[in-house]
Amino acid sequence: MALMLLMAVLLLGIKFVAFFITNSNAILTDALESIINFVAGGVALYSVYLAAKPRDLDHPYGHGKIEFISSGLEGALITLAGAAILVKSIYNLLYPQPVQKMDVGIVLTLVAGAANYVAGRYLVKRGTRDHSLTIIANGKHLLSDAYSSLGLVVGLGCIYFTQLVWLDSVVAIIFGSFIMYTGYGIVRNSISGVMDEADHQLMDRIIAVLNQRRRENWIDLHNMRVIKYGSMLHIDCHLTLPWYFNLQESHQEVELLQEIITQEMGDVVELFVHLDPCLPPDSCRLCTKSDCKVREHAFVGRVEWTLDNVIENQKHVLHPVQ
Numbered sequence: 001m002a003l004m005l006l007m008a009v010l011l012l013g014i015k016f017v018a019f020f021i022t023n024s025n026a027i028l029t030d031a032l033e034s035i036i037n038f039v040a041g042g043v044a045l046y047s048v049y050l051a052a053k054p055r056d057l058d059h060p061y062g063h064g065k066i067e068f069i070s071s072g073l074e075g076a077l078i079t080l081a082g083a084a085i086l087v088k089s090i091y092n093l094l095y096p097q098p099v100q101k102m103d104v105g106i107v108l109t110l111v112a113g114a115a116n117y118v119a120g121r122y123l124v125k126r127g128t129r130d131h132s133l134t135i136i137a138n139g140k141h142l143l144s145d146a147y148s149s150l151g152l153v154v155g156l157g158c159i160y161f162t163q164l165v166w167l168d169s170v171v172a173i174i175f176g177s178f179i180m181y182t183g184y185g186i187v188r189n190s191i192s193g194v195m196d197e198a199d200h201q202l203m204d205r206i207i208a209v210l211n212q213r214r215r216e217n218w219i220d221l222h223n224m225r226v227i228k229y230g231s232m233l234h235i236d237c238h239l240t241l242p243w244y245f246n247l248q249e250s251h252q253e254v255e256l257l258q259e260i261i262t263q264e265m266g267d268v269v270e271l272f273v274h275l276d277p278c279l280p281p282d283s284c285r286l287c288t289k290s291d292c293k294v295r296e297h298a299f300v301g302r303v304e305w306t307l308d309n310v311i312e313n314q315k316h317v318l319h320p321v322q
Helices: 002-022 024-050 066-094 102-130 133-162 165-193 199-214 248-267
Strands: 222-230 232-241 268-276
Touching: 002 102, 024 066, 024 102, 024 133, 024 165, 066 133, 066 165, 102 133, 133 165, 133 248, 199 222, 199 248, 232 248, 248 268
Parallel strands: 232 268
Antiparallel strands: 222 232
16 A cells, blocks of 8 residues: 555656646546545555554454545545546636647556556455455555546547547546546445445355355354454354254354355454254254254255345244145
């Protein structure tokens, strides 16, 4: 994140040089967004540092929630930058200004856009691996900047070949709107995190792994919830085991469940499992345990765990065939 912050300063300089050379309103939009890149990068760097601090008495779940605030601030800044670009572009559309040396502006914008693309791809990949919303948001911001720079190059090329000055403001309006949309998406995601909105894609991933590596002793899984605290994932669920298991056997099953989820999600999982005993004969109908000596009903069929049935706060039941 520190390296990305230094890069943002360099690209900011390049884009403003391009603006002063060309006097292009469209290039100015790109330069103004780079100011936001720099400010947001500073905030993101601090929030990642703060989120990595260990939990303490005042923050028993850690400091990861700061990432939602950081990404929300970054999204708000991006949205404001887009709004400012729109206002200036509409003004210049009504009162056009001459542009010059567009070929130099195109080259400098292309260089800056390529650098943002490489950095953005890296940050999104790293943030996804580390479950860091701040790093992902910063990466997506750089990617949106790179895409807007590419589109900007196309627009500048049209201006260069047609000499239609008003196209400069039209291009700026288009990309100002795109920047505002990107900012809105980041703000929306940060609010979702603060409100602990369910991440269905993440839960589907966890459930798919548990289905693939499901053990005979795991009769049922329900009431699952996943909450993000920065890079940490707090998972609650109810696991149904054979009623005759002792405490040590039950603990071993929970340890195996923890191990499977950790292997898939990385060493960022905090798992809390409520154990339920099976309830014959209803549980027998969906129990695949082959060596059960107290079975009271024949096996009917296995319940495939899905997002819809795992989040319900009740045991699954297979009724006997009439």
